[in-house]
Each structure stands twice: as structure tokens, then as C-alpha cells.
Amino acid sequence: MTHDAVHGTGVAFPRWHRRVSTASGPRPSTLAQRKRQLVATELTETALQLFAHKGFEAVTVDEIATAAGVSKRTFFRYFASKEDVVVQFLAGMGADTRAELAARPAAEPPSAALLHAVSVPLAACGDHAERTLPVVRLVLRSPALLARFLEHQAGWREELAGELASRLGRDPAGIYPPLAAGMALAAFDTVLHRWSDGAGEPDPLALVSRAFALLAPALDGAGEE
Amino acid sequence: MTHDAVHGTGVAFPRWHRRVSTASGPRPSTLAQRKRQLVATELTETALQLFAHKGFEAVTVDEIATAAGVSKRTFFRYFASKEDVVVQFLAGMGADTRAELAARPAAEPPSAALLHAVSVPLAACGDHAERTLPVVRLVLRSPALLARFLEHQAGWREELAGELASRLGRDPAGIYPPLAAGMALAAFDTVLHRWSDGAGEPDPLALVSRAFALLAPALDGAGEE
DNA sequence: GCCCCTCGTGTCACTCGATGCCAAGCATGA
DNA sequence: TCATGCTTGGCATCGAGTGACACGAGGGGC
Known part of the structure; x- marks a missing residue:
């Protein structure tokens, strides 16, 4: 394991994403996890902004990644697809x-x-x-x-x-x-x-x-x- | 005027907007359309066979096209996507x-x-x-x-x-x-x-x-x- | 202090789906 | 026979998605 894409990071939109907390227990909120969350929200915000502005199809992953300050490869470490x-x-x-x-x-x-x-x-x-x-x-x-x-x-x-x-x-x-x-x-x-x-x-x-x-x-x- | 514009120009939306209903008997219209239909069914048969054998993801469009005897480019002239x-x-x-x-x-x-x-x-x-x-x-x-x-x-x-x-x-x-x-x-x-x-x-x-x-x-x- | 190990990231290279462009083949009709 | 139109194939290109590898930072152990 320790592979790509455990896209479990609830990307923080509204509060509605409540972890059921049955198996994974409380969230330790490690520094690493917090950094991860930061990048994820940054990517999401950037992507939504671009999509709203130019349409979904017209925006490339490279565009999103660059605008968010990461590489395309990193984008796909956070999201399985566009x-x-x-x-x-x-x-x-x-x-x-x-x-x-x-x-x-x-x-x-x-x-x-x-x-x-x-x-x-x-x-x-x-x-x-x-x-x-x-x-x-x-x-x-x-x-x-x-x-x-x-x-x-x-x-x-x-x-x-x-x-x-x-x-x-x-x-x-x-x-x-x-x-x-x-x-x-x-x-x-x-x-x-x-x-x-x-x-x-x-x-x-x-x-x-x-x-x-x-x-x-x-x-x-x-x-x- | 009334050149052979018989019917062919009427359709001409996306090319792949065509019924492949197998139930009713094949209604031949034009020779060209019949040839088209032939290639289409050949591609479909080949594709379904390959998919059933190797799974959908494991089969490439090139594979289908080659097996059906046409080029990859032609495949996309018949189907909008895999x-x-x-x-x-x-x-x-x-x-x-x-x-x-x-x-x-x-x-x-x-x-x-x-x-x-x-x-x-x-x-x-x-x-x-x-x-x-x-x-x-x-x-x-x-x-x-x-x-x-x-x-x-x-x-x-x-x-x-x-x-x-x-x-x-x-x-x-x-x-x-x-x-x-x-x-x-x-x-x-x-x-x-x-x-x-x-x-x-x-x-x-x-x-x-x-x-x-x-x-x-x-x-x-x-x-x- | 230093070393080492891990993890996240960037870069490169590659596969594959999908599309545009252009030239060649082959039919039809004048 | 030549011109026209349609189909096709080959080529080039873009973009999504993935694998491999190397680099650098942070953390722990000595």
C-alpha cells in the first residue's frame, strides 16, 4: 500500500462531510495530514474557479495544477481524475x-x-x-x-x-x-x-x-x- | 437541383447518430449506407468479443480496429468513443x-x-x-x-x-x-x-x-x- | 552534532483515448 | 476521360492518466 490515491481527505466544502468514525477512530490531524488537506483544498478551489470561468472541458489538469502551484503529477496524487x-x-x-x-x-x-x-x-x-x-x-x-x-x-x-x-x-x-x-x-x-x-x-x-x-x-x- | 441529393444529405448530423436496432429486419437504403452498416456491425462484433474475453479496460481501440480490419481513425468515424x-x-x-x-x-x-x-x-x-x-x-x-x-x-x-x-x-x-x-x-x-x-x-x-x-x-x- | 530513513514532490517518459488535417482510393455522373 | 464527393488511412497533436526515478525536507536514532 502506501500507494497513490487514497482520496479519503474529505475536501472540506460545507460541513456535511461527517466522518462516520466507526473504524478509523478520531482524527489525529497530523502535520502531514494537515499539509495534505491544505494542498487538496487549494487544488479544489482553483479548479472550481477555473471551471466556473471557462467550463469544465476547456480547463486542463496542467492548468489547474500550475495555478495551484503544484505539478500535474501531484494533482493525480490527490484526485483520481479530473x-x-x-x-x-x-x-x-x-x-x-x-x-x-x-x-x-x-x-x-x-x-x-x-x-x-x-x-x-x-x-x-x-x-x-x-x-x-x-x-x-x-x-x-x-x-x-x-x-x-x-x-x-x-x-x-x-x-x-x-x-x-x-x-x-x-x-x-x-x-x-x-x-x-x-x-x-x-x-x-x-x-x-x-x-x-x-x-x-x-x-x-x-x-x-x-x-x-x-x-x-x-x-x-x-x-x- | 434534384441532382442525386436523394436523401443522403438529409441525415448528416453526427455520423454515429444511427440506429443499430437488431430486432427489426435490416432496412437497406443506399449501397453506401449498407457498407457503412457492414463496417459498423463488424466493429461492434469484434469489440464485444474482445471485451468479453479480456475486459473492457484491457482492450485498446487500436486492437479493435485492427482486428476488424480498419484503422483506429476509422473507428472514431463510426463511434464517438470506446x-x-x-x-x-x-x-x-x-x-x-x-x-x-x-x-x-x-x-x-x-x-x-x-x-x-x-x-x-x-x-x-x-x-x-x-x-x-x-x-x-x-x-x-x-x-x-x-x-x-x-x-x-x-x-x-x-x-x-x-x-x-x-x-x-x-x-x-x-x-x-x-x-x-x-x-x-x-x-x-x-x-x-x-x-x-x-x-x-x-x-x-x-x-x-x-x-x-x-x-x-x-x-x-x-x-x- | 550527524546519519539515515521516509515521505512528498517534480521531472521525464510513456500509453491510450480522441481529434484535426491532408492525401490517396474509389465510386458516381457529366 | 475528367471532375466531384465520400470514405479511408496515415500523421501529428492534444490531453488524461500512470510508472519510474531522483531530489530535498523533516524526523528519529546514534
């Missing part, structure tokens, strides 16, 4: 959603639990709209970024499905868990789109609440399969 | 789904219409499992292919949402259309996963039917927003 600079920004949303779902009371019906779970990252978006909105717009518009983002989401769906299955004592290989997770993520996506496109609707929480009002009968109504 | 060789294989599914949705009787409730729409590509998968199953497995396992596939699906969702909106006379900017489309695609994805993973379940139609039984109350129950 897309990762942006997508890692949103990467915490999946973990947060799953953690929140795990934290919801077991008696809660799936629709309510999933609504609360999905609301966590959306609330963060709404609260830090100045910073998140440009990033979300960037991701949803650039094909390459969208592809990577959706790929991440596929992982979230599996995690949410597993969490749901264990929550409800259902067969993880059944249809309901991944389907319910997919519905929740569909709502998430829809809200994200409307929020990013929308000039009018400022509150993603209200949107997602309406979305789950539609989904609820399907999420809660299913007895067995 | 992923496209595989994804175009499945590209027709989105169009078929949307077409079927448009063809369903207007009086049909959304759940039934969407079920039938989504069943079209799934039935094709089930019928030609020998050919489609390896491709589907390849796509769902290779990260790069999955990302592209999901990107395509995002486009399908928009189309389905538009179709739904006009079907039901709803506001296309509302929440219901994209959400319903997302639910249908979630069912589609879930079924595709189960079908590709499954050693036991041979019938995707039965699976998707069960999935829509779960979704129906949400798809049909919503009165207004």
Missing part, C-alpha cells in the same frame, strides 16, 4: 444520506425515513447555496461530470438498499430495497434538477417533501413481495 | 421505450403505460438473452460503461418526462413527470440488475411486473401537485 475534483465535493452526500437513514428510528415508515435521509444533503445545499449551486449546475450540465456523478449515485443506491433491507428485515436480494432506494434517489435527482434550473424555487426541502408525498403510497404500501 | 461501441448496442432501448409510451392509449393509467413501455426493451433482452446478457453484464460491471449508460438514461428520463407531461396534460416543469419517469427507470434498472446477476430468474417481464405493482399506487394515485 472529474473527481468536482465530484468529491458531492461525494459526502451519499454517505450522509446513508448515515441518516441508519440513524432514523426503526419504527419510522420507509417514506419518512428516506425523506429525512435525503433531506440532509439537500438542506446543506439550500443552506450553502452560494457555494453549492454553481457546483451542482456545473455537474448537471457537463456530460462527463454528470456521468461520474450518476456512477456515484449507483453506489449510493446499493448502500441505501442494503440499509433498507436490514432496517425492514427484508431480503436484500428482493425487489423492494433497490427499488425504494431508486425512488428516493429519483426524488433527489428531480429536486436537484429543479433547484439548479429554477430561478424561482429557493427551497429544496419543500420540493423534496412534495416529491415524497407522491412516493409515499408506494414506499409504505407494499406488504410483501 | 464506450459507444457497447452503449450504442443498448441505445435503442431508450427510443423504444419512449415510442411505446407515446403509442399507449391515452386513457391508460400511467403505471400501465409505463410498464408496457419499459417492458419493450426488457422483453427484447429476455428474448435475445444469449446476445444481450453478456453485454448487459459488461455494462453493469465496467465503471466507465456504467457511467455512460447512466448518462444515456438521464436523457431517457427527460424524454419520458416530456412524453408523460403531454400525455397527462401536466406542467412539464412540475414534479410529477420527471419523478414518474425516474421511478420507471428505477424499476428498469433494478430489473436489469437482478436479471444480469440472477442465476435463477430468467424472466425480466415477470420482475418488472412485480416492480410496477409496487410503484402503481404512487404513479396513479397522485391527483395534483
Whole structure:
């Protein structure tokens, strides 16, 4: 090990990236780690600024690295790909959603639990709209970024499905868990789109609440399969 | 005027915007187009064979092109990217789904219409499992292919949402259309996963039917927003 | 104080996906 | 036969991503 790319350094956007702290324990915050974090945030800031200014495709990795004061090779020691600079920004949303779902009371019906779970990252978006909105717009518009983002989401769906299955004592290989997770993520996506496109609707929480009002009968109504 | 501009100039968008639907009989148009089709299928066959044998990442475009008897440059005249060789294989599914949705009787409730729409590509998968199953497995396992596939699906969702909106006379900017489309695609994805993973379940139609039984109350129950 | 070991970084070189440009081949139509 | 248009191949180039290696700084042990 001790190889490249353990891109675990939560790159500090909003606070929403909370380490679950189950396995790795407390963060020692070594000097080396702090330096690492510094470079990572510098790279991220620089990249986002350039992307916002020139578009994602038009910016080269060399450009980002040079502007941030490091070499291209070093860039790839922090991020697995050019897309990762942006997508890692949103990467915490999946973990947060799953953690929140795990934290919801077991008696809660799936629709309510999933609504609360999905609301966590959306609330963060709404609260830090100045910073998140440009990033979300960037991701949803650039094909390459969208592809990577959706790929991440596929992982979230599996995690949410597993969490749901264990929550409800259902067969993880059944249809309901991944389907319910997919519905929740569909709502998430829809809200994200409307929020990013929308000039009018400022509150993603209200949107997602309406979305789950539609989904609820399907999420809660299913007895067995 | 009326020189032989018969038809050839009409198309001419990106060259690779062409249906490769294997289901219906090959509709020959021009000799040139037929030759094109020949090269395209040759490239696709070769690529799929190599991918199945060595994995997607391990095969280079040069390899595919050489094995198919053309140059690398020509490969990119037929496919926009390496992923496209595989994804175009499945590209027709989105169009078929949307077409079927448009063809369903207007009086049909959304759940039934969407079920039938989504069943079209799934039935094709089930019928030609020998050919489609390896491709589907390849796509769902290779990260790069999955990302592209999901990107395509995002486009399908928009189309389905538009179709739904006009079907039901709803506001296309509302929440219901994209959400319903997302639910249908979630069912589609879930079924595709189960079908590709499954050693036991041979019938995707039965699976998707069960999935829509779960979704129906949400798809049909919503009165207004 | 010095040595050594580790780690992060920069440089170089390379693979591979993807694109632009230009010349050659081959068809069709006048 | 010549001109036109389309397809192709070869070449050059860019950019993403990776491996190998050497350099320098910091830390620990003597």
C-alpha cells in the first residue's frame, strides 16, 4: 500500500462531510495530514474557479495544477481524475444520506425515513447555496461530470438498499430495497434538477417533501413481495 | 437541383447518430449506407468479443480496429468513443421505450403505460438473452460503461418526462413527470440488475411486473401537485 | 552534532483515448 | 476521360492518466 490515491481527505466544502468514525477512530490531524488537506483544498478551489470561468472541458489538469502551484503529477496524487475534483465535493452526500437513514428510528415508515435521509444533503445545499449551486449546475450540465456523478449515485443506491433491507428485515436480494432506494434517489435527482434550473424555487426541502408525498403510497404500501 | 441529393444529405448530423436496432429486419437504403452498416456491425462484433474475453479496460481501440480490419481513425468515424461501441448496442432501448409510451392509449393509467413501455426493451433482452446478457453484464460491471449508460438514461428520463407531461396534460416543469419517469427507470434498472446477476430468474417481464405493482399506487394515485 | 530513513514532490517518459488535417482510393455522373 | 464527393488511412497533436526515478525536507536514532 502506501500507494497513490487514497482520496479519503474529505475536501472540506460545507460541513456535511461527517466522518462516520466507526473504524478509523478520531482524527489525529497530523502535520502531514494537515499539509495534505491544505494542498487538496487549494487544488479544489482553483479548479472550481477555473471551471466556473471557462467550463469544465476547456480547463486542463496542467492548468489547474500550475495555478495551484503544484505539478500535474501531484494533482493525480490527490484526485483520481479530473472529474473527481468536482465530484468529491458531492461525494459526502451519499454517505450522509446513508448515515441518516441508519440513524432514523426503526419504527419510522420507509417514506419518512428516506425523506429525512435525503433531506440532509439537500438542506446543506439550500443552506450553502452560494457555494453549492454553481457546483451542482456545473455537474448537471457537463456530460462527463454528470456521468461520474450518476456512477456515484449507483453506489449510493446499493448502500441505501442494503440499509433498507436490514432496517425492514427484508431480503436484500428482493425487489423492494433497490427499488425504494431508486425512488428516493429519483426524488433527489428531480429536486436537484429543479433547484439548479429554477430561478424561482429557493427551497429544496419543500420540493423534496412534495416529491415524497407522491412516493409515499408506494414506499409504505407494499406488504410483501 | 434534384441532382442525386436523394436523401443522403438529409441525415448528416453526427455520423454515429444511427440506429443499430437488431430486432427489426435490416432496412437497406443506399449501397453506401449498407457498407457503412457492414463496417459498423463488424466493429461492434469484434469489440464485444474482445471485451468479453479480456475486459473492457484491457482492450485498446487500436486492437479493435485492427482486428476488424480498419484503422483506429476509422473507428472514431463510426463511434464517438470506446464506450459507444457497447452503449450504442443498448441505445435503442431508450427510443423504444419512449415510442411505446407515446403509442399507449391515452386513457391508460400511467403505471400501465409505463410498464408496457419499459417492458419493450426488457422483453427484447429476455428474448435475445444469449446476445444481450453478456453485454448487459459488461455494462453493469465496467465503471466507465456504467457511467455512460447512466448518462444515456438521464436523457431517457427527460424524454419520458416530456412524453408523460403531454400525455397527462401536466406542467412539464412540475414534479410529477420527471419523478414518474425516474421511478420507471428505477424499476428498469433494478430489473436489469437482478436479471444480469440472477442465476435463477430468467424472466425480466415477470420482475418488472412485480416492480410496477409496487410503484402503481404512487404513479396513479397522485391527483395534483 | 550527524546519519539515515521516509515521505512528498517534480521531472521525464510513456500509453491510450480522441481529434484535426491532408492525401490517396474509389465510386458516381457529366 | 475528367471532375466531384465520400470514405479511408496515415500523421501529428492534444490531453488524461500512470510508472519510474531522483531530489530535498523533516524526523528519529546514534
